[in-house]
Amino acid sequence: MIKLLLVDDHAVVRSGLKMLLNGKEQIEIVGEAADGDEAIQAASVLHPNVVLMDLNMPHGKDGLTATAEMKQQFPDIAVLILTMHDDEEYLFRGIQAGASGYILKSAPHEELLAAIRLVAAGQAYLYPTATKRLMGEYLEKLKHGENTGTYETLSEREKEILSLIAKGYSNKEIAEQLVISVKTVETHKSNVMEKLGLKTRPELVKYALKKGLLQFE
Structure with a gap:
């Protein structure tokens, strides 16, 4: 029930x-x-x-x-x-x-x-329209030859930071959680965005959603 x-x-x-x-x-x-x-x-x-x-x-x-x-x-x-x-x-x-x-x-x-x-x-x-919109944007990037990124090119640390950013943690909170400096977090974030061809935080969240990185309890 x-x-x-x-x-x-x-x-x-x-x-x-x-x-x-x-x-x-x-x-x-x-x-x-x-x-x-x-x-x-x-x-x-x-x-x-x-x-x-x-x-x-x-x-x-x-x-x-x-x-x-x-x-x-x-x-x-x-x-x-x-x-x-x-x-x-x-x-x-x-x-x-x-x-x-x-x-x-x-x-x-x-x-x-x-x-x-x-x-x-x-x-x-x-x-359905939200799912269609997300897939439509992805396919449009492919159509125009834009870099859609490859998850496998990320290091384990970059994957970890990608997941935390997508879940809404700030750079400072990520730094505290991973026991690294804020500057290091920012560097990893820049590398992630460049490798995946992303420019904004919403785009990063969309990518993480598609990859199943936002776990639902």
Whole structure:
């Protein structure tokens, strides 16, 4: 049985989700919350398997902050972001925060059910247009002969730093974690970007996602 916690600041949205999901096979709605603070408190009491998390909640913690804190405190809980934002920046910030999936509120009901079951089973989920966009950008680079990079050309240290950068750690935090200088981290980062033909942090996160370097608990 999938124990589901609903988090959205709009009561009507939560009511709609309850009407949609209640009674579906293997899904039990164990509670709801109107902001990130309530969500974390509810998770500590109700022990859900999956949290359906809105991003924009003006009162209390927003969805991204709540996701990051929830994953730190309850790493076994899968967070599925449900939002109206079809935006790359939100998508990758959600992944960096530890979300196991990202789906739009405009998605068909069957897709939402499938996403809930996938993340509950420990898998990752991205809505189809996001996956298509990522692959489209990659194929476009190939078409124009741009350097798409080879992961195998990276040293073990460079692979480690690539993973940490993609997960949202700052250069200083990486330096402290690996017991090296910030300057050394910056040098490795520059080498990684050059070898892989990347120019920005979002591009690096996309690459890490494609390579499976962002592990979902």
